[in-house]
Every structure is written in structure tokens, then in C-alpha cells.
Amino acid sequence: MNFLTQIDNLALIALLLVSGAALFLPTLSTLIGGKGLSPTEATIWINRRKAYVLDLRSEEEYKTGHLPGAKFANSSALTAAIEKLKLDRKLPVVLVCDTGTQSRKLLAEAQKLGFVEVGVLDGGVQAWKAAALPLVK
Template identity: 45%
Template sequence: MDRLQEFFAANTFLVLVFAGLTVALVVNEIRLRFRPFKAVSPAQLTRLINDEDALVIDLRGNAEYERGHIIGARHVLPSELSPEHRVLAKLGKDKPVVLVCAGGLVSSGVATKLAKAGFTRVAVLDGGIGAWQGASLPLAKGKA
């Protein structure tokens, strides 16, 4: 026990960094478990599209969307997408909505906003369009 105390005294900075990282990891895991939407893999997204006619919304910029998007995906910029948007107004709030962006960061923020507005089946494509391409799934090119 004395050696452990000696180690802590000699390496206080490293011990504090380790403790801080541990706390950050735990907090991040708790946040992920209690977020109001779920992340889906490319395979799960394919099932949602085929079995439940999920609405896929691509949040990337115009140029990225035109270079390649998931077949049937609607293109809406994040700044334009609100719970009252015309694409969402036609849906019931319990129909699956899957948001896609380049890497998953933008879609997470929009998904939280939709979930707070009452949409019960909101998801994001885990890893974004890169994960879709990584799974060798097809992309459509051109405008919507």
C-alpha cells in the first residue's frame, strides 16, 4: 500500500489525467445510452427501408448529395429541417425516420431535435454515408 501511495505522489499529474479520462468515458457512455434516438447500422437501415418503409433524410450539402446518396433518400439541409418541414408533415410521428450525414455528428443533433418534437422512431445511420459505402451498398447519383 505504501508503494501505491508513493506512486500516486510521484505521478500526481498522470493519476489526475487517468481519473479525468475515466470519468469522461463513463459520462459519454451514459449519454449514449439515454439519448432519445438510436444508431442503426447499414444492414439495419436496409431492413427498415424494406420492411417498414422508413423515410431516409440526407442532411449533407447539395454537392455531396448529388455525388451519391442512398436510393430513395430525401435531401434536406439541417438548417431547413424542422418538425414542421413539409417532408415530415406528411408522416405520422411514429413512422421510422433515419437521418444520414457524412459521419454521424450532424444527424445526431437533428435527431435529438426531432425526438424532442415527438417523433418516436428517430434513428441515425451510425458512421454516416461512409459506413454505407464501406458496406458496399449502392448509391444513386444526381439530384433528387
């Protein structure tokens, strides 16, 4: 009987550890890799939190249509583009590209520039369009 109780306790402890790890992993990935934002979450960041939106696509793509309030930031010279825009580092930043891939690659660079919070629009402008949200020309 004592042996079975120990096995039950070990199973409960293992379950506790696994569930705790599962709850912590999303937080850990956000801390390491930045915040992935859905179009709805990005809209909330922009409207309620006054987040800057940096469009990392080419200037031609930017001119064909970009998120409202987005600023063009040349992805090959992100640091220089951010310095030129004189952005307040206390406000969040949303990085946007066509599909979200390029934004993810530049996330660490934006974080190193001292922004409190940096997010990436998951799926990029393509996801924004798919959500039937407006683009500005």
C-alpha cells in the first residue's frame, strides 16, 4: 500500500511539473523571441497603447499600401531608420513586413535599440489583408 501511494505521489508531481512547464513556455518564447501579434492584437497595440508601426518592406511595397500610421523603415538599415524617426523608446513598436518572416529576423535588432516592448505582426501585411483591415496608400 505504501509503495502505491509513493507511485501516485510521483505521478502527481510529474503532472504538476509538466503542466507548469506548459504554462511557462509561451512566456519564455515571448521573452526570447518577442511578441507575435495577430492583426487584432496589433490594432489594440496601435490604438490603445500608441505603438509605433514600422513597415520593413521595400519603399515600392510601402507606397502600394501600408498599415494606418505605419512609418517606412528600410530593413537593411533598421537602426539608422529608427534613429532618423526619433521614436520614444518607452512606447511599444510593431514590426511589419509582407509575411512576418523578415520582421522576426529584425526583432532582436529593434530590442537592442532599447524599446520597452517589440511585437511582430504574425503573417505580416498578408494577414492584415486577410483580416479585411484597411491599408493606406
